[in-house]
Amino acid sequence: MSATARVTETDEPPVRRLYRSADGRWLGGVARGLAGHLGLPVVWVRVLFVVLSFSNGLGIVLYAVFWIVVPLGVGGRSAPRSLFEETPDGRRRLRKPDSGQVVALIALGIGIAALVGNVSVDNETGRYIWPLLLIAVGVVLVWRQADNARRASWTDSGRHRRALQVARGLVGVGLVGTGLAVFVVVRGSVAQLGTAVTASVAVLTGIALLAGPWLVRMSQDLSDERTMRIRAQERAEVAAHVHDSVLHTLTLIQRNADDAGEVRRLARAQERELRNWLYKPEGTGRDEEPETLAEAVKRAAAEVEDKHGVPLEVVVVGDCPLDEKLTAQMQAAREAMVNAAKYGGEGGAVQVYAEVEGRMVFVSVRDRGPGFDLDAVPEDRMGVRESIIGRMQRNGGTARLRSPQGGGTEVELEMERADG
Amino acid sequence: MSDETGAAAGTEAEAPGTERRVRVVLVDDHRMFRTGVQAEIGRTEVTGVEVVGEAADVDQAVTVITATRPEVVLLDVHLPGGGGVEVLRRCASLMAASEDPVRFLALSVSDAAEDVIGVIRGGARGYVTKTITGTDLVDSIFRVQEGDAVFSPRLAGFVLDAFASTDAPPVDEDLDRLTQREREVLRLIARGYAYKEIAKQLYISVKTVESHVSAVLRKLQLSNRHELTRWATARRLV
Numbered sequence: 001m002s003a004t005a006r007v008t009e010t011d012e013p014p015v016r017r018l019y020r021s022a023d024g025r026w027l028g029g030v031a032r033g034l035a036g037h038l039g040l041p042v043v044w045v046r047v048l049f050v051v052l053s054f055s056n057g058l059g060i061v062l063y064a065v066f067w068i069v070v071p072l073g074v075g076g077r078s079a080p081r082s083l084f085e086e087t088p089d090g091r092r093r094l095r096k097p098d099s100g101q102v103v104a105l106i107a108l109g110i111g112i113a114a115l116v117g118n119v120s121v122d123n124e125t126g127r128y129i130w131p132l133l134l135i136a137v138g139v140v141l142v143w144r145q146a147d148n149a150r151r152a153s154w155t156d157s158g159r160h161r162r163a164l165q166v167a168r169g170l171v172g173v174g175l176v177g178t179g180l181a182v183f184v185v186v187r188g189s190v191a192q193l194g195t196a197v198t199a200s201v202a203v204l205t206g207i208a209l210l211a212g213p214w215l216v217r218m219s220q221d222l223s224d225e226r227t228m229r230i231r232a233q234e235r236a237e238v239a240a241h242v243h244d245s246v247l248h249t250l251t252l253i254q255r256n257a258d259d260a261g262e263v264r265r266l267a268r269a270q271e272r273e274l275r276n277w278l279y280k281p282e283g284t285g286r287d288e289e290p291e292t293l294a295e296a297v298k299r300a301a302a303e304v305e306d307k308h309g310v311p312l313e314v315v316v317v318g319d320c321p322l323d324e325k326l327t328a329q330m331q332a333a334r335e336a337m338v339n340a341a342k343y344g345g346e347g348g349a350v351q352v353y354a355e356v357e358g359r360m361v362f363v364s365v366r367d368r369g370p371g372f373d374l375d376a377v378p379e380d381r382m383g384v385r386e387s388i389i390g391r392m393q394r395n396g397g398t399a400r401l402r403s404p405q406g407g408g409t410e411v412e413l414e415m416e417r418a419d420g
Numbered sequence: 421m422s423d424e425t426g427a428a429a430g431t432e433a434e435a436p437g438t439e440r441r442v443r444v445v446l447v448d449d450h451r452m453f454r455t456g457v458q459a460e461i462g463r464t465e466v467t468g469v470e471v472v473g474e475a476a477d478v479d480q481a482v483t484v485i486t487a488t489r490p491e492v493v494l495l496d497v498h499l500p501g502g503g504g505v506e507v508l509r510r511c512a513s514l515m516a517a518s519e520d521p522v523r524f525l526a527l528s529v530s531d532a533a534e535d536v537i538g539v540i541r542g543g544a545r546g547y548v549t550k551t552i553t554g555t556d557l558v559d560s561i562f563r564v565q566e567g568d569a570v571f572s573p574r575l576a577g578f579v580l581d582a583f584a585s586t587d588a589p590p591v592d593e594d595l596d597r598l599t600q601r602e603r604e605v606l607r608l609i610a611r612g613y614a615y616k617e618i619a620k621q622l623y624i625s626v627k628t629v630e631s632h633v634s635a636v637l638r639k640l641q642l643s644n645r646h647e648l649t650r651w652a653t654a655r656r657l658v
Binding site: 313315316317318349351353355357364366410 | 573574576577580581584607610611612
């Protein structure tokens with residue numbers, strides 16, 4: 001991939017393939033792509049197209065043909081196909097048809113109209129224009145179809161979309177057939193129309209009958225092979241993950257077998273990571289900043305758990321994106337978790353509960369330790385007063401500390417979201 | 421050896437001397453886990469729990485349960501042969517029996533909401549995770565045996581989530597909504613409170629807390645809105 005990069009600038013790449021340029025393009029990227037390919041300044045190519053357009057619209061037709069036929073690329077690289085053709089889910093592609101292709105087809109239409117307008121004055125040639133056009137459209141349809149099919153082999157296309165594709169392919173073939181038939185007819189006489197059509201239909205049917213079973217078998221083989229490959233890939237990924245994390249952790253646990261605390265910490269961290277991986281297939285990026293409340297709470301709890309070796313049980317109800325106020329609330333919550341783990345951890349797991357209800361976000365952190373009396377804490381101990389209560393108040397929220405007589409401490413944090 | 425249930429989990433302690441016995445079948449495909457649970461809760465003279473049978477897959481489970489007619493089945497969610505839901509489906513008649521019904525307590529390592537909601541909707545009386553301590557587990561078994569529902573904090577969270585996040589109007593007003601009180605109780609369970617603490621906090625009796633929890637369980641099992649399932653599946657993609 002990198003070897004063929006930046007054809008536009010340099011002339012060296014070993015394999016120079018013609019691509020439409022995705023960056024710095026005005027219309028379809030044809031001119032820039034050609035310029036890069038030929039090693040000419042873009043302006044020259046553009047001027048050439050414009051000049052050619054004045055001779056019977058030839059420039060426009062050429063441009064359109066390039067646009068349709070030449071695949072899009074970045075410089076010399078293939079563009080990330082998602083940019084233009086392939087979207088991760090099929091629905092999005094349907095909603096947003098390839099507008100570039102539409103423009104190209106319109107341009108093609110205009111160019112052809114110009115061509116026809118000029119040429120069809122001559123009666124002799126005019127007879128061939130329309131059949132040729134039919135054939136051209138048919139070929140384009142089939143080609144586009146082939147491209148689509150290749151794309152579809154990666155996204156598992158739905159049943160009726162596949163039917164649509166088949167229909168489009170058939171229409172293309174039909175157009176080509178009709179064009180050929182008409183071509184034959186205008187060369188001969190109208191009387192032969194019936195015979196010519198019958199003949200071409202017969203030939204097409206024959207080809208379909210001969211090639212059909214073979215095509216079906218090939219497509220089945222292909223899809224089988226694809227399934228196998230996907231399965232193998234999945235297995236490899238699982239194996240890699242199990243090897244990278246689980247086996248390492250198990251090794252560490254064997255080595256630290258005497259240190260109960262360390263073993264517990266390792267096992268817990270590994271359990272959490274594995275769970276995350278198993279139940280959230282795409283949530284493997286551990287190092288990104290959390291973007292939602294639920295993620296942030298779980299992240300904070302995990303870190304406190306690792307650092308202080310006290311289990312934290314997290315329950316989150318609802319979720320919402322993090323804003324500035326909620327970030328402050330998360331910091332306060334984290335502080336509360338640290339306190340709970342430090343001073344109340346020996347009473348069992350620390351319970352963390354977060355709930356998004358309408359515009360309010362509520363977080364409670366609860367331990368079963370010896371309890372906590374805010375009034376008894378000296379004035380200079382800033383932890384609770386500043387990091388939790390103060391921080392919440394400065395951001396327009398409230399913090400409450402409760403110590404029920406049964407023991408334990410509960411910190412309740414409430415904050416209103418900045419926007420819905 | 422009279423402190424049999426560990427008051428931490430919060431049922432009213434039975435008067436010492438009243439002999440409480442419960443017959444339990446363990447269904448789990450991991451032998452190690454069954455052995456561990458056996459060792460932890462199966463000391464009948466201490467805990468009052470008697471493990472009368474074990475099973476490792478769906479067919480075995482149905483056979484053993486039908487043969488032994490235990491009071492409580494500890495049921496794993498993931499099992500070869502169709503999972504816990506399949507066991508529940510095949511034992512439906514035993515669950516519904518008017519005399520000595522068999523009650524199911526789901527016990528799973530799974531965090532996935534659809535697993536949990538699945539077994540609960542299949543008729544399990546409660547759901548606890550495998551990290552639960554022995555005393556809490558014994559306590560839960562007795563609660564289920566008495567016909568009460570057992571919600572772990574996590575299950576309470578799932579239920580709150582499921583019942584809160586629906587824009588669609590409920591199909592059946594009575595079932596598809598939680599009352600204010602039920603929400604409060606669930607929220608406190610999710611925050612890790614025991615029944616006794618909830619009762620104190622809300623100035624109601626433990627019996628009332630139990631009846632609220634049972635009502636929530638009933639709504640969860642009977643509620644005919646399909647959003648529950650859809651929610652559970654969607655959750656996995658989040």
